[in-house]
Amino acid sequence: MARHENMSWIGRLFTKEKEAPLRGARPVRREKTYSADTGYVYQYFYEGYREAKQADESGTEHVFSVTSDRVSRFPINIFVPGHVVEAWQLSNDRELTATEQYAVVKMTLFEVFDERTDFDGLPWNINISLENIEEHAETLDL
Numbered sequence: 077m078a079r080h081e082n083m084s085w086i087g088r089l090f091t092k093e094k095e096a097p098l099r100g101a102r103p104v105r106r107e108k109t110y111s112a113d114t115g116y117v118y119q120y121f122y123e124g125y126r127e128a129k130q131a132d133e134s135g136t137e138h139v140f141s142v143t144s145d146r147v148s149r150f151p152i153n154i155f156v157p158g159h160v161v162e163a164w165q166l167s168n169d170r171e172l173t174a175t176e177q178y179a180v181v182k183m184t185l186f187e188v189f190d191e192r193t194d195f196d197g198l199p200w201n202i203n204i205s206l207e208n209i210e211e212h213a214e215t216l217d218l
Contacts, residue, residue, distance in 0.1 A: 098124030098139060112189040116144050120185070123151075125178075130203065134158045138181045144195065152188065152200045154181045164209045172209070176218055180204065183212040 101124035110118045121141045128137035135157040143149045161172055172180075184204055 096126040096128065098126050100124045110186060110189055112186075114190065114193045116189070116193060118189050119143050119146065120152075128155065130155050130157075130201075135160075136177070138178070140185060142195070150195060150200070152185060152202065154184055155201065155203045156181065157203065160204060160206050160209060163206050164213070168213075172213075172218070176213075176216070179216050179218075180209055180212045183215065184208055 101122055105121045107119050107121055110120065112118060119142070123139040123141050125136050125138045128135060130137075135155055138154045138156070140152045140154070141149050142152050156177060161177065165172055181204070184202060188200070188202060
């Protein structure tokens with residue numbers, strides 16, 4: 077009996093915490109296209125968002141399914157840390173709405189497309205910084 081209890085403790089130690097389900101995607105997915113500055117043309121689906129934690133930081137993760145060759149797809153996950161949104165809100169004395177956060181996330185996605193050509197089919201995880209939000213908020217006239 078003690079051995080069984082030990083095994084379940086070991087199993088819990090190595091078991092990855094299950095991710096929350098995605099929300100916010102449209103019932104009918106719409107593939108969108110982006111022509112990057114690099115010359116590549118990307119097609120992507122917005123898969124949705126979920127509350128997530130990265131390195132003990134709570135925030136929102138937005139998930140996109142991306143292809144540049146229409147054959148293989150890979151995920152790009154863009155994480156918006158809660159403390160970054162709070163810092164922007166404090167410095168601007170107003171709330172950053174969910175729609176505005178999504179706009180910042182898409183601007184970040186386009187920036188990644190414009191700057192990189194070395195996608196290797198593996199998941200990409202991008203964290204948004206306060207500087208990213210400020211830059212994109214200025215571009216979006218928020």
